[in-house]
């Protein structure tokens with residue numbers, strides 16, 4: 001006999017985006033079922049732990065506070081007060097120029113706060129356990145989707161069925177539910193891979209996030225709380241795929257020498273404190289953000305290279321928009337009016353950010369000396385004109 005469950009909102013995917021959406025909608029009073037075939041890893045030293053960090057930008061805080069997530073998370077964060085952009089485009093990777101963008105130019109709040117991904121998952125799962133109207137099930141995935149105007153029916157891998165008004169596909173860049181709904185994607189491949197890892201360094205970061213540009217892609221150090229009393233940062237290093245792969249396998253002492261040189265010694269010698277993880281870099285956009293009774297969220301809807309901490313923050317804007325629409329007209333949850341509006345409101349911002357990050361990434365890959373000079377000139381000009389500088393910072397924050 002097949003079992004059938006009923007809920008207001010079904011979320012496919014328990015990555016950071018799906019878990020956050022479950023907490024947000026559960027706290028707002030909706031009955032939520034969220035499923036993921038893979039249980040989230042919520043310890044740093046477990047095999048397969050996501051050692052990346054996520055910088056949550058200022059505008060996300062209010063939503064996370066309202067969903068009861070912010071308070072338990074905050075003690076584990078490092079604030080991002082300053083963004084420093086370094087051009088290391090001189091021969092031998094020497095410094096050419098350095099510009100700083102300060103959050104205090106805009107307001108008293110930092111640009112954002114940086115968290116280890118495993119910690120974010122742990123606090124999100126803890127929060128879901130306190131919400132009686134949220135059922136988070138692991139070891140089971142969404143397998144089929146059948147939609148009608150009045151409701152959606154999702155077949156799960158354990159043979160059970162769920163009936164719901166709104167399906168949220170937060171099941172990643174290869175989203176099975178997006179595929180099931182036949183929504184095409186546009187994908188750009190850059191030939192790059194990103195290495196992500198954690199380091200300690202003798203020079204304190206003073207809450208400055210540093211993005212060092214050189215041919216191949218940016219090398220970004222994002223502040224973390226001290227590691228065993230020593231200043232620490234999360235690093236994302238984007239470069240050509242083959243170069244990244246060989247560094248992924250390199251002996252630790254050789255790797256530490258490379259990352260210290262690539263960081264222009266700004267924080268002194270870097271010591272590796274985590275495993276290295278490697279990520280393919282693509283840009284991807286779903287042609288539509290909605291189907292019948294279906295909303296695409298996060299990487300199911302859009303993927304961007306990790307520049308300017310935009311990826312998950314765009315996903316939180318998706319969630320905020322869905323929540324606004326659901327609260328505005330609860331009786332229309334998941335109907336065509338709600339989901340067409342979701343597509344309309346979010347797709348403009350998503351296209352703009354994808355285009356902006358694409359330009360930044362291509363600029364950071366530049367090989368020709370002339371074009372690298374143009375990059376340096378562009379950075380200087382953008383930084384020196386105060387209204388342009390402020391506008392850029394606001395745009396980056398998503399306000």
Ligand SMILES: Cc1cc2nc3c(=O)[nH]c(=O)nc-3n(C[C@H](O)[C@H](O)[C@H](O)COP(=O)(O)OP(=O)(O)OC[C@H]3O[C@@H](n4cnc5c(N)ncnc54)[C@H](O)[C@@H]3O)c2cc1C
Nearest residue numbers: 013015017054055141142171172298299306309311312313
């Ligand atoms: C190196 C790197 C650094 C980054 N840094 C930042 C940053 O600083 N700030 C920022 O905002 N963003 C950052 N991002 C982007 C951010 O990590 C992603 O946007 C985010 O992790 C994606 O989350 P997601 O939940 O959409 O996808 P995923 O994490 O891929 O989650 C999808 C989930 O769906 C599940 N799933 C798959 N199939 C099914 C199924 N059939 N049924 C149910 N569930 C299923 C999977 O098991 C998985 O758990 C970074 C990305 C990279 C690569």
